[in-house]
Amino acid sequence: MGSISTKPPSGMRDFLAAEVARRRHVIGVIERVYESFGFVPLETPAIENLSTLLGKYGPEGDQLLYRLLHRRERLARALAAGAPEEADLSDEGLRYDLTVPLARVVANHPELPPFFKRYQIQPVWRADRPAKGRFREFWQCDVDAIGTRSPVADAEVIGAVATVLKHLGFGGEAAPFQIHVNHRELLRAMVAVARIGPELEASTLIALDKLEKIGREGVIKELVEKGIEATDAHQVLTHLDHARAPRFLERVAESPAHAACAAAAGLLELLALARSGPAAAHLVFDPTLARGLSYYTGPIFEITLPGLAGSIGGGGRYDGLIGMFSKHQIPAVGFSLGLERILLVMEERGMFPPRCVGPELLLCRFPDVPAAEAIRIATQLRAERALADGTRAPGLRVELFADTPAVGKQIAYAVGIGAPFVGLVGGDELASGRLTVKKLATGEQKALPVAEVPAFVRG
Amino acid sequence: MGSISTKPPSGMRDFLAAEVARRRHVIGVIERVYESFGFVPLETPAIENLSTLLGKYGPEGDQLLYRLLHRRERLARALAAGAPEEADLSDEGLRYDLTVPLARVVANHPELPPFFKRYQIQPVWRADRPAKGRFREFWQCDVDAIGTRSPVADAEVIGAVATVLKHLGFGGEAAPFQIHVNHRELLRAMVAVARIGPELEASTLIALDKLEKIGREGVIKELVEKGIEATDAHQVLTHLDHARAPRFLERVAESPAHAACAAAAGLLELLALARSGPAAAHLVFDPTLARGLSYYTGPIFEITLPGLAGSIGGGGRYDGLIGMFSKHQIPAVGFSLGLERILLVMEERGMFPPRCVGPELLLCRFPDVPAAEAIRIATQLRAERALADGTRAPGLRVELFADTPAVGKQIAYAVGIGAPFVGLVGGDELASGRLTVKKLATGEQKALPVAEVPAFVRG
Numbered sequence: 001m002g003s004i005s006t007k008p009p010s011g012m013r014d015f016l017a018a019e020v021a022r023r024r025h026v027i028g029v030i031e032r033v034y035e036s037f038g039f040v041p042l043e044t045p046a047i048e049n050l051s052t053l054l055g056k057y058g059p060e061g062d063q064l065l066y067r068l069l070h071r072r073e074r075l076a077r078a079l080a081a082g083a084p085e086e087a088d089l090s091d092e093g094l095r096y097d098l099t100v101p102l103a104r105v106v107a108n109h110p111e112l113p114p115f116f117k118r119y120q121i122q123p124v125w126r127a128d129r130p131a132k133g134r135f136r137e138f139w140q141c142d143v144d145a146i147g148t149r150s151p152v153a154d155a156e157v158i159g160a161v162a163t164v165l166k167h168l169g170f171g172g173e174a175a176p177f178q179i180h181v182n183h184r185e186l187l188r189a190m191v192a193v194a195r196i197g198p199e200l201e202a203s204t205l206i207a208l209d210k211l212e213k214i215g216r217e218g219v220i221k222e223l224v225e226k227g228i229e230a231t232d233a234h235q236v237l238t239h240l241d242h243a244r245a246p247r248f249l250e251r252v253a254e255s256p257a258h259a260a261c262a263a264a265a266g267l268l269e270l271l272a273l274a275r276s277g278p279a280a281a282h283l284v285f286d287p288t289l290a291r292g293l294s295y296y297t298g299p300i301f302e303i304t305l306p307g308l309a310g311s312i313g314g315g316g317r318y319d320g321l322i323g324m325f326s327k328h329q330i331p332a333v334g335f336s337l338g339l340e341r342i343l344l345v346m347e348e349r350g351m352f353p354p355r356c357v358g359p360e361l362l363l364c365r366f367p368d369v370p371a372a373e374a375i376r377i378a379t380q381l382r383a384e385r386a387l388a389d390g391t392r393a394p395g396l397r398v399e400l401f402a403d404t405p406a407v408g409k410q411i412a413y414a415v416g417i418g419a420p421f422v423g424l425v426g427g428d429e430l431a432s433g434r435l436t437v438k439k440l441a442t443g444e445q446k447a448l449p450v451a452e453v454p455a456f457v458r459g
Numbered sequence: 460m461g462s463i464s465t466k467p468p469s470g471m472r473d474f475l476a477a478e479v480a481r482r483r484h485v486i487g488v489i490e491r492v493y494e495s496f497g498f499v500p501l502e503t504p505a506i507e508n509l510s511t512l513l514g515k516y517g518p519e520g521d522q523l524l525y526r527l528l529h530r531r532e533r534l535a536r537a538l539a540a541g542a543p544e545e546a547d548l549s550d551e552g553l554r555y556d557l558t559v560p561l562a563r564v565v566a567n568h569p570e571l572p573p574f575f576k577r578y579q580i581q582p583v584w585r586a587d588r589p590a591k592g593r594f595r596e597f598w599q600c601d602v603d604a605i606g607t608r609s610p611v612a613d614a615e616v617i618g619a620v621a622t623v624l625k626h627l628g629f630g631g632e633a634a635p636f637q638i639h640v641n642h643r644e645l646l647r648a649m650v651a652v653a654r655i656g657p658e659l660e661a662s663t664l665i666a667l668d669k670l671e672k673i674g675r676e677g678v679i680k681e682l683v684e685k686g687i688e689a690t691d692a693h694q695v696l697t698h699l700d701h702a703r704a705p706r707f708l709e710r711v712a713e714s715p716a717h718a719a720c721a722a723a724a725g726l727l728e729l730l731a732l733a734r735s736g737p738a739a740a741h742l743v744f745d746p747t748l749a750r751g752l753s754y755y756t757g758p759i760f761e762i763t764l765p766g767l768a769g770s771i772g773g774g775g776r777y778d779g780l781i782g783m784f785s786k787h788q789i790p791a792v793g794f795s796l797g798l799e800r801i802l803l804v805m806e807e808r809g810m811f812p813p814r815c816v817g818p819e820l821l822l823c824r825f826p827d828v829p830a831a832e833a834i835r836i837a838t839q840l841r842a843e844r845a846l847a848d849g850t851r852a853p854g855l856r857v858e859l860f861a862d863t864p865a866v867g868k869q870i871a872y873a874v875g876i877g878a879p880f881v882g883l884v885g886g887d888e889l890a891s892g893r894l895t896v897k898k899l900a901t902g903e904q905k906a907l908p909v910a911e912v913p914a915f916v917r918g
Binding site for chain 1: 467480496501544576577618
């Protein structure tokens, strides 16, 4: 045949070995660091009920949901009834983020500890228009602390993501990063003072969030298009200018009459706490930071890198979301790192450690050597070994060449797949119980007892 | 609200920390072993084009596919056209197994090495009726060797899964296992000799596969229902009885006139090779093994455990599948382990190592200790340490209690989450730069400089 497309669907990707290794390296660091902060792993299914997903992300988010078509009798009934609508054809969809599933799980497990610190690293799906660096299947790396309003929890999630980035090599000259911090109440107070009604608050915040990208005039144009008076739009921006002045937060915190007095004091406390931890050198108060998602209620965060448009992660406090699934309001704060953006930066700036994927040794045999003998030698090389210090080393990664073309061809294949060593078995080797091992980079070659090969290859 | 269901959809599961740890333990062993055999990782997207998936698994498989509903304009057009059918509403679906995506990837990457040994451990989705141990989202752990007809490749995938099982603790008295081996050509020859036409071959094999489960009479009943003469049905079973006789394979291999002569010789060669490797003690020739999937062309495999209905893995040679996506026929052989079945057995038979999840130490502070000081101490405890031998130990897993209820309450929380140690910071500790560390299991308590705490906790 050969007429079927062999590409993955639009916005989807296949990951070959080298890419899988890079992704696992980053995920491994994130897991270790999140666990060192006392967070425990959670995994949720790819498929959620639409009743769980709908109405949490705003109308644009709802549109980007992947919905699963009903099957068999259920589909037949929907089609037979005539003039079916979208809602008649589906009641399940794919996970859109990791926060809404977390809220569902917390509501579903009253036996969880009162403070639940979880991390979750899984793919999510959004039927967005694919573009450079924007995919329809991508991974989020979330860390959330549930069950406390203490700013210590906010400082801890900030500390955890800062530590992740530093362990990955960010923070130095190649990839300095900043963690922008703001508070939703500060933004709401500015919007209210500019006489913009609560019904326009969300779209005002979305416009303000674009200040860096589209400039003052751009923001004002967008605000006016949304129905805000030009003078009010100008006023919001003037308030933002004031907020950039030195000691703005301190002054608001000292003004009991200011609508955002408590928020400013809380943000100062949070900044002081976060500066006691690993994020110390990276924190900036940014009054223009707004964040798109509607469920944030308090401090909000976003990580930027000079030279990179957009962010590599964001988060904030959302004290109302879990209550949408539960009788109880349970406060929560979290941070989400975008795996794809992190990989992109690390790739562009050469931040990956040397590769460690694929076989370390290709075992080649001459045609006169029975395959069973080669399998016996390979089995020995692959076995775990006890080391002098009592620990155990994993077995050598050994590929056995299945066929027996000329040995030169077998070696050329080893070079092609990047295996650093070949082991040759001929009649002499079989008779002496040795293996001729050749280091391909140097041509160095040695006949060794099989038991000594792993130490030679691993150096 | 609280009116939304908080359960995952039918057939789907949430995994809390202890379960994630068990799943990761098994996946980690599988990855290490597959890599020691020279296989490299591949990951493919959850979503595939329906043109890729349909027609590969048989009609029942096609029915179990999850299909994604069209969105926006595309859906509107389909609905507006009137009387839409299933095919008008969707052209993408969820991955049903890992073999078809592999075949697509191989066809899509002509630059891959001529011999491509890959493993893949990812979830798949099937809209099957959920039952005990059967889920709609479940993980497969596949290992496949592409590009050679050599039985060395078959022996290697068999050796790899046998090694995985042994590393997980299978193979001893608690969980002995058998790898059943048969050859599709042997089955086809029997079916042909019993005068059953090729059009009934597939359903005959499916019925024979149930011999253990439904017995001789059950198989004959099913064959007759499918339109096979009772005498022919009996004859197939008589042939199967003959095939169980000693030296059956040898006798067929020595009979050039037998339709399955070459297959029997090939199977004997494969068994000899596999017996030179780690599967040696576990191989049995099983003439009743048939396997459900239609794409197998040569040797087929299945792993069973005494006391467990069904199998924990299966595989075989499929030399025709990749050609469905490519101009070239590329031979291939593979094995798939079912993660869920393996976990079930390990859980029931107590085969998991002691848990290692969650914080090792809960840091508690008295109300008079500023949170910033506690964050400083936690940061120090979480840092990686250099060890005497030059390697680095990961930081301690430390949870910082965010609030300051009575210390007794904080300790009760530590017991609840299973943290083995608490660290107490009061005014005295702050003044002396020490931490009071308490081992909860024994009550043993010690005041230590912060730098000495990790070594004390890790023993």
